[in-house]
Amino acid sequence: MKNKRHSIKDIAAVIGVSVTTVSFVLNGKAEEKKISKVVTDKILKYVEKIKYKPNQTAQSLRTGKSKIIVFMVEDISNYFFAKLARIMEDIAYKKGYKVLFCSNENNDEKSIDLINLFKDRQVDGYIIIPSAGIKSKIEELIEEGFPVILFDRYFPELDTNYVVVNNKEASYNATKHLIDNNFQHIGFVTIDVQQTQMIDRLNGYKEAITEAGFNENILKISLQDLTNYGGENSIQEFLEKTPKLDALYFATNYLALSGLKVLNENFPHYINKLGIITFDDLDFFGIYRPTISAISQPFSEIAQTLMNLMLSLLKNDIKGSPITQIKLKTNLVVRSSSQKR
Amino acid sequence: MKNKRHSIKDIAAVIGVSVTTVSFVLNGKAEEKKISKVVTDKILKYVEKIKYKPNQTAQSLRTGKSKIIVFMVEDISNYFFAKLARIMEDIAYKKGYKVLFCSNENNDEKSIDLINLFKDRQVDGYIIIPSAGIKSKIEELIEEGFPVILFDRYFPELDTNYVVVNNKEASYNATKHLIDNNFQHIGFVTIDVQQTQMIDRLNGYKEAITEAGFNENILKISLQDLTNYGGENSIQEFLEKTPKLDALYFATNYLALSGLKVLNENFPHYINKLGIITFDDLDFFGIYRPTISAISQPFSEIAQTLMNLMLSLLKNDIKGSPITQIKLKTNLVVRSSSQKR
DNA sequence: GTGAAAGCGCTAACAC
DNA sequence: GTGTTAGCGCTTTCAC
Numbered sequence: 001m002k003n004k005r006h007s008i009k010d011i012a013a014v015i016g017v018s019v020t021t022v023s024f025v026l027n028g029k030a031e032e033k034k035i036s037k038v039v040t041d042k043i044l045k046y047v048e049k050i051k052y053k054p055n056q057t058a059q060s061l062r063t064g065k066s067k068i069i070v071f072m073v074e075d076i077s078n079y080f081f082a083k084l085a086r087i088m089e090d091i092a093y094k095k096g097y098k099v100l101f102c103s104n105e106n107n108d109e110k111s112i113d114l115i116n117l118f119k120d121r122q123v124d125g126y127i128i129i130p131s132a133g134i135k136s137k138i139e140e141l142i143e144e145g146f147p148v149i150l151f152d153r154y155f156p157e158l159d160t161n162y163v164v165v166n167n168k169e170a171s172y173n174a175t176k177h178l179i180d181n182n183f184q185h186i187g188f189v190t191i192d193v194q195q196t197q198m199i200d201r202l203n204g205y206k207e208a209i210t211e212a213g214f215n216e217n218i219l220k221i222s223l224q225d226l227t228n229y230g231g232e233n234s235i236q237e238f239l240e241k242t243p244k245l246d247a248l249y250f251a252t253n254y255l256a257l258s259g260l261k262v263l264n265e266n267f268p269h270y271i272n273k274l275g276i277i278t279f280d281d282l283d284f285f286g287i288y289r290p291t292i293s294a295i296s297q298p299f300s301e302i303a304q305t306l307m308n309l310m311l312s313l314l315k316n317d318i319k320g321s322p323i324t325q326i327k328l329k330t331n332l333v334v335r336s337s338s339q340k341r
Numbered sequence: 342m343k344n345k346r347h348s349i350k351d352i353a354a355v356i357g358v359s360v361t362t363v364s365f366v367l368n369g370k371a372e373e374k375k376i377s378k379v380v381t382d383k384i385l386k387y388v389e390k391i392k393y394k395p396n397q398t399a400q401s402l403r404t405g406k407s408k409i410i411v412f413m414v415e416d417i418s419n420y421f422f423a424k425l426a427r428i429m430e431d432i433a434y435k436k437g438y439k440v441l442f443c444s445n446e447n448n449d450e451k452s453i454d455l456i457n458l459f460k461d462r463q464v465d466g467y468i469i470i471p472s473a474g475i476k477s478k479i480e481e482l483i484e485e486g487f488p489v490i491l492f493d494r495y496f497p498e499l500d501t502n503y504v505v506v507n508n509k510e511a512s513y514n515a516t517k518h519l520i521d522n523n524f525q526h527i528g529f530v531t532i533d534v535q536q537t538q539m540i541d542r543l544n545g546y547k548e549a550i551t552e553a554g555f556n557e558n559i560l561k562i563s564l565q566d567l568t569n570y571g572g573e574n575s576i577q578e579f580l581e582k583t584p585k586l587d588a589l590y591f592a593t594n595y596l597a598l599s600g601l602k603v604l605n606e607n608f609p610h611y612i613n614k615l616g617i618i619t620f621d622d623l624d625f626f627g628i629y630r631p632t633i634s635a636i637s638q639p640f641s642e643i644a645q646t647l648m649n650l651m652l653s654l655l656k657n658d659i660k661g662s663p664i665t666q667i668k669l670k671t672n673l674v675v676r677s678s679s680q681k682r
Numbered sequence: 683g684t685g686a687a688a689g690c691g692c693t694a695a696c697a698c
Numbered sequence: 699g700t701g702t703t704a705g706c707g708c709t710t711t712c713a714c
Contacts (some may be wrong), residue, residue: 007691018701023693034699053461057407060398061706076442077427079420086418086444093443093455098462101417101442102434103427114434118395121439247694261628284625287602359685364709399707402690462683676706686713697702 006052066122074106085304106131147313150294153196163326167197170295170330171204179212181340183247183275190251192220230258276337291335409465414470415447428644449474488654494537504667508538510543511636511671520553520682524588525617531592533561567584571599590615617678630677
């Protein structure tokens with residue numbers, strides 16, 4: 001069973017030609033290099049018969065291309081990222097690329113370590129959710145000529161490829177939706193970070209609130225608190241200190257989950273009165289009672305956009321490619337938690 | 342900025358020794374090869390200074406080892422698998438390995454395609470959730486000397502390394518738990534497949550039911566129905582046709598989600614009367630009302646066991662390694678849905 | 683104690 | 699039209 005792998009040399013020997021000829025034929029350069037049809041066919045037929053597969057490692061060493069794309073997110077076990085990963089994987093494999101997934105925990109040091117690691121691995125391209133402090137590392141990658149695409153968030157001062165969603169507009173619309181449904185004291189629960197997507201969500205909220213002439217009620221949960229208690233204690237406190245709230249808008253789905261937990265445990269009477277809406281949809285929100293309204297990010301579209309952009313960067317010479325910055329539309333899924341009371 | 346990468350040759354030239362010496366030192370063979378302390382130190386210091394990292398591709402080509410481990414699951418966007426992936430990733434990176442995740446959709450053809458692909462990539466080891474028909478492919482891998490670990494399920498007739506949980510025992514205990522809480526007409530909702538883990542879960546249920554002298558009420562959802570409607574229509578029908586049911590036991594968490602959805606939409610009065618329990622815990626189940634009892638698989642332990650086993654297979658010569666078959670304990674998380682009424 | 687050199691499998695410039 | 703050969707960066711045998 002342990003039939004040794006075929007090499008291009010073996011093939012050449014069997015057919016009675018040189019490795020060059022075989023290589024040319026295999027790389028589709030038969031025409032260009034004017035290899036005779038007879039030889040070409042003979043080689044192709046034999047290759048087919050023995051199911052020859054080139055040794056990728058050797059190809060990589062020789063060409064400097066690894067056919068590997070890195071997909072670096074905060075945490076691959078997060079539903080949103082796992083879902084994207086699944087779709088990107090499929091597209092990549094179809095084009096002969098593999099995707100190496102990794103989690104940076106939104107940590108600069110870990111991000112940089114990982115990127116360094118991948119450079120040794122000759123990774124062809126990078127799709128990255130950048131942590132706050134790796135701007136210069138990203139710049140370095142770009143300067144070195146690697147295809148890089150940021151997503152979910154980006155560095156406004158850095159002219160890079162990125163794919164994001166319309167955070168501000170979506171956030172404005174969600175807030176407006178609550179206002180239109182007669183909610184007046186809308187609390188916004190977010191985390192205390194300077195990431196573009198979170199800033200945009202905050203600004204969308206503020207804009208709608210200001211426009212309506214209402215007051216802002218904002219809870220910014222510290223990262224430390226988020227890590228230790230999932231922010232539950234902060235939310236609890238916020239609810240206690242702001243009893244007039246008649247609606248809550250969560251800036252991410254995990255904040256909404258923490259919020260629901262707190263409401264369940266300590267304010268059970270509140271949960272059906274309060275208007276609730278959240279960024280990032282989950283299947284779960286359609287099953288919960290009340291069903292929870294959410295701003296849904298278009299998984300499939302994001303994944304496809306990222307991958308297609310990466311593949312095109314990889315194909316065309318990177319230096320010639322224009323910077324591409326894409327903002328995709330989210331979708332407001334209205335369920336019962338945000339209905340007029 | 343584009344400072345070309347250092348090669349072992351450059352180092353040799355700078356230090357004024359041969360590449361052999363450098364290679365020996367870098368591979369920790371200085372002592373063994375009796376390289377002088379002076380030279381060794383000089384090399385190590387320089388290497389440190391320029392932050393030299395060996396070219397992994399070249400190493401792979403030369404040694405035939407890629408430092409890549411494949412982790413093949415049904416669907417990486419599934420919470421359980423994504424969670425495992427996250428933990429395994431960390432362990433692997435610490436040991437200098439990368440993990441290539443991929444989804445086989447529980448499809449034989451896709452599994453085989455992927456395995457073939459990885460063989461060209463010189464992957465070092467395989468951790469696989471096998472789809473039903475790839476027994477011979479797994480055998481082939483093993484015969485060819487690759488470290489292979491199956492998990493979640495296995496082929497009883499095949500003597501391989503595997504890591505699973507105590508499905509039958511856990512299922513028995515969960516059913517017994519319902520019985521002890523005075524539920525008598527317990528429906529078991531599963532899918533119609535011949536996978537060991539599902540068979541064990543079914544048998545655990547059957548054993549507890551028989552022991553109690555009760556009647557079995559089993560719904561086996563066809564794969565087709567699962568794909569098209571998430572099994573919701575089957576569950577609906579099952580509930581309508583078996584009105585005497587006072588409890589439902591779901592064999593997986595996604596079945597439980599479908600079940601909850603059906604209950605919510607069409608039997609809202611039922612949901613607080615019915616005893617509910619499910620295999621595979623989700624955060625969600627702790628937030629739902631009622632909170633849902635579940636059999637929780639030990640993520641962290643599974644991931645660590647898998648990875649440590651793989652690393653030890655990779656270290657020791659595989660032929661010398663004994664077959665390791667591990668059955669881990671699950672944990673019954675009792676919440677309100679299974680309380681005595 | 684250290685170095686020369688072969689070779690992993692492939693690509694492609696150059697030679698004929 | 700096809701072959702010879704250098705070389706990608708590394709490991710390791712053998713020679714001195």
